[in-house]
Amino acid sequence: MEIRRADHIAKTLEEQIFNGTFANGERLDEVRLAERFGVSRTPLREAFQKLALSGLVEQIPRRGVFVRQPGPVELIEMFEVMAELEAVCGRLAAVRISDAALAELREANARCLATVAAHDADAYYWENERFHQIIYRESGNSFLEQETLSLHNRLKPFRRAQLRLRGRMDQSMTEHEEIMDALSAGDAERAAASLRSHVAVQGEKFHHLLASLKPSVA
Amino acid sequence: MEIRRADHIAKTLEEQIFNGTFANGERLDEVRLAERFGVSRTPLREAFQKLALSGLVEQIPRRGVFVRQPGPVELIEMFEVMAELEAVCGRLAAVRISDAALAELREANARCLATVAAHDADAYYWENERFHQIIYRESGNSFLEQETLSLHNRLKPFRRAQLRLRGRMDQSMTEHEEIMDALSAGDAERAAASLRSHVAVQGEKFHHLLASLKPSVA
DNA sequence: GTCAAGTATGTTGTATACAAGGTGTGACGT
DNA sequence: ACGTCACACCTTGTATACAACATACTTGAC
Numbered sequence: 367m368e369i370r371r372a373d374h375i376a377k378t379l380e381e382q383i384f385n386g387t388f389a390n391g392e393r394l395d396e397v398r399l400a401e402r403f404g405v406s407r408t409p410l411r412e413a414f415q416k417l418a419l420s421g422l423v424e425q426i427p428r429r430g431v432f433v434r435q436p437g438p439v440e441l442i443e444m445f446e447v448m449a450e451l452e453a454v455c456g457r458l459a460a461v462r463i464s465d466a467a468l469a470e471l472r473e474a475n476a477r478c479l480a481t482v483a484a485h486d487a488d489a490y491y492w493e494n495e496r497f498h499q500i501i502y503r504e505s506g507n508s509f510l511e512q513e514t515l516s517l518h519n520r521l522k523p524f525r526r527a528q529l530r531l532r533g534r535m536d537q538s539m540t541e542h543e544e545i546m547d548a549l550s551a552g553d554a555e556r557a558a559a560s561l562r563s564h565v566a567v568q569g570e571k572f573h574h575l576l577a578s579l580k581p582s583v584a
Numbered sequence: 585m586e587i588r589r590a591d592h593i594a595k596t597l598e599e600q601i602f603n604g605t606f607a608n609g610e611r612l613d614e615v616r617l618a619e620r621f622g623v624s625r626t627p628l629r630e631a632f633q634k635l636a637l638s639g640l641v642e643q644i645p646r647r648g649v650f651v652r653q654p655g656p657v658e659l660i661e662m663f664e665v666m667a668e669l670e671a672v673c674g675r676l677a678a679v680r681i682s683d684a685a686l687a688e689l690r691e692a693n694a695r696c697l698a699t700v701a702a703h704d705a706d707a708y709y710w711e712n713e714r715f716h717q718i719i720y721r722e723s724g725n726s727f728l729e730q731e732t733l734s735l736h737n738r739l740k741p742f743r744r745a746q747l748r749l750r751g752r753m754d755q756s757m758t759e760h761e762e763i764m765d766a767l768s769a770g771d772a773e774r775a776a777a778s779l780r781s782h783v784a785v786q787g788e789k790f791h792h793l794l795a796s797l798k799p800s801v802a
Numbered sequence: 803g804t805c806a807a808g809t810a811t812g813t814t815g816t817a818t819a820c821a822a823g824g825t826g827t828g829a830c831g832t
Numbered sequence: 833a834c835g836t837c838a839c840a841c842c843t844t845g846t847a848t849a850c851a852a853c854a855t856a857c858t859t860g861a862c
Contacts, residue, residue: 370645370845371845371846372845372846395813396813396814397813405846405847406846406847406848407814407846407847407848408626408845408846408847408848409845409846409847411630411814411815412629412630412633412845415630415633415634415637416633416637419633419634419637419638427588427814427815428813428814428815428852428853428854429813429814429854430813430814440726440727443725443726443727443728444727446676446725446727446728447672447725447727447728447731450672450728454665454668454672458664507661507664507665508658508661509658509661509662509664509665510661510664510665510668513665588815589815589816590815590816613843614843614844615843623816623817624816624817624818625817625818625844626815626816626817626818627815627816627817629844629845630815645844645845646822646823646824646843646844646845647824647843647844648843648844
């Protein structure tokens with residue numbers, strides 16, 4: 367099944383890092399992990415390189431690889447960039463989106479509403495993701511779509527955390543309506559602005575969450 | 585000297601791919617390149633992975649790695665994203681830039697002017713790069729700075745090509761002036777717009793260049 | 803007693819040997 | 833003559849062996 371074990375290892379390690387299996391500055395021992403996965407060091411090192419390029423671990427020559435959870439400031443920076451990328455997607459999509467995609471978007475938004483009514487946070491998470499991914503796609507720029515999706519995935523675990531805050535889902539839905547309106551009207555600037563603030567508010571919520579957890583770090 | 589030969593190989597291969605040493609769909613033979621670099625396949629494969637993650641080559645399991653020059657549409661997409669990223673940097677920099685950095689920017693622009701007066705395209709290229717990198721830095725968002733720089737580097741060879749077009753350097757300088765004005769005034773939207781069009785015009789020029797070379801592709 | 807230097811041990815980086823899969827060619831059958 | 837199946841060779845993916853470097857501990861000298 368797994369033609370390339372290195373890829374599978376990379377994915378597994380990525381999940382485990384996300385799930386907090388490893389502490390922040392922890393060194394990933396090649397031989398220990400190799401025997402844990404039942405493979406040799408070779409595919410493991412390949413997996414390490416992928417993770418290093420993704421920014422999840424840091425490779426220091428002749429020293430080893432260390433898991434590198436992004437700090438508070440870096441996370442805020444990433445959320446800021448995410449907001450801007452989505453804004454760009456929105457601006458482009460406003461003038462490029464097809465009628466079919468608009469209908470698709472409306473449908474996705476309706477499903478979001480349903481999950482909010484059902485207070486199903488997990489389901490909302492997935493439907494919301496679909497809503498945004500349609501916008502990425504309708505930017506009409508595959509490269510932009512890929513880059514935005516990549517950052518989106520990288521922020522996944524942190525985005526998920528802030529969703530549990532009180533009333534966030536309802537607020538999010540009204541923002542979705544505004545976004546839909548702007549896109550339907552083909553108003554590029556309004557679409558960009560509404561998407562930017564929609565995502566930026568996620569970053570701020572996350573910031574608050576973070577500050578409430580560790581008041582010393584802020 | 586070179587602690588990590590794999591890194592050196594990756595850089596060398598990257599240059600050679602840029603310089604057109606390899607044809608577009610060409611397969612990179614591991615053993616042949618290994619003996620050509622005087623190393624074993626191991627560091628070469630590590631180099632391949634880096635290049636694959638950078639998008640310069642494509643790795644097909646059990647088939648090998650193939651050099652993957654971006655096609656016309658992908659290049660246009662990348663230029664579009666580049667324009668938007670620079671616009672974002674500009675918008676943020678307009679409200680975050682320090683007086684010292686503004687002076688630095690003015691100086692860099694002055695050096696650009698000097699190289700234009702001297703008709704030194706190569707020197708202009710470097711000074712122009714410095715001008716833009718200051719703006720990336722002054723966005724006050726290191727993550728954004730890195731991402732923007734990364735795409736900038738990836739577009740380097742193509743940006744260089746369009747610079748040789750008639751009158752491009754003079755036009756570019758007047759655009760720089762507009763950008764400087766907006767940043768000095770702290771006008772975020774004007775900075776964003778001027779930077780966007782400044783870079784977008786590069787993409788268009790490149791598009792023209794491309795169309796004039798291969799009329800069949802467009 | 804403390805600091806420094808040397809050695810030993812452990813870990814990373816590289817080379818080579820081995821295994822598994824894919825492709826191409828040739829032969830045989832229709 | 834053309835198509836299909838089988839075998840051989842070539843290439844990639846993985847394991848293991850080896851070398852270089854870094855770190856830590858011990859020993860000796862001041």
